[in-house]
Amino acid sequence: MIDWSRVIQLRDEVGEDDFDEVFDLFLEEVGEVIARLRVNPDRDALERDLHFLKGSALSLGFSTFSTLCQNGEREAANGKADTVDIGEIISEFESSRIAFQAEAGTHLT
Numbered sequence: 001m002i003d004w005s006r007v008i009q010l011r012d013e014v015g016e017d018d019f020d021e022v023f024d025l026f027l028e029e030v031g032e033v034i035a036r037l038r039v040n041p042d043r044d045a046l047e048r049d050l051h052f053l054k055g056s057a058l059s060l061g062f063s064t065f066s067t068l069c070q071n072g073e074r075e076a077a078n079g080k081a082d083t084v085d086i087g088e089i090i091s092e093f094e095s096s097r098i099a100f101q102a103e104a105g106t107h108l109t
Contacts, residue, residue, distance in 0.1 A: 001099050004107040006061035011108060019108075026060050027097070034093055037086050046084060047076035053089075062096045065089070 011019040033049050036042070042049075050073035057066035072084040 001062075001064045001096055002103070002107075003061040003063040006058075006063075007100075007104075008108065010060060023060065026056055030056050030093065034090055038090055041086050043076075043081040046081045046086075047073055050076060050084070050089075053093075057093075057096075062093070062100070065092045065096045068092050 010022070014022050030053060033053055037049065050069045054066050054069035054073055057063075057069060068089045072086075072089060075081065075084050
């Protein structure tokens with residue numbers, strides 16, 4: 001679910017003091033797209049939204065979420081946006097966010 005080695009690498013790259021700010025920005029930006037997908041998914045913009053989510057998730061170590069976004073992005077790019085399980089993507093984001101927040105202290109100390 002979470003690639004802790006990537007999280008530690010990012011923390012080392014940005015510095016421990018700025019890491020919380022990076023994580024908060026991630027939650028804010030990804031949260032905006034997730035909220036849009038939850039309320040009114042724009043199937044025409046789905047490929048772009050999933051591409052953004054995939055990259056953001058990958059940079060912060062949300063590996064399973066990133067993989068789901070990558071698969072959905074591929075489907076949308078192939079004209080199959082209607083087959084993308086947006087609910088599964090949203091659920092994985094929420095699960096990953098909860099796991100990250102619950103386990104960060106264990107892995108980042």
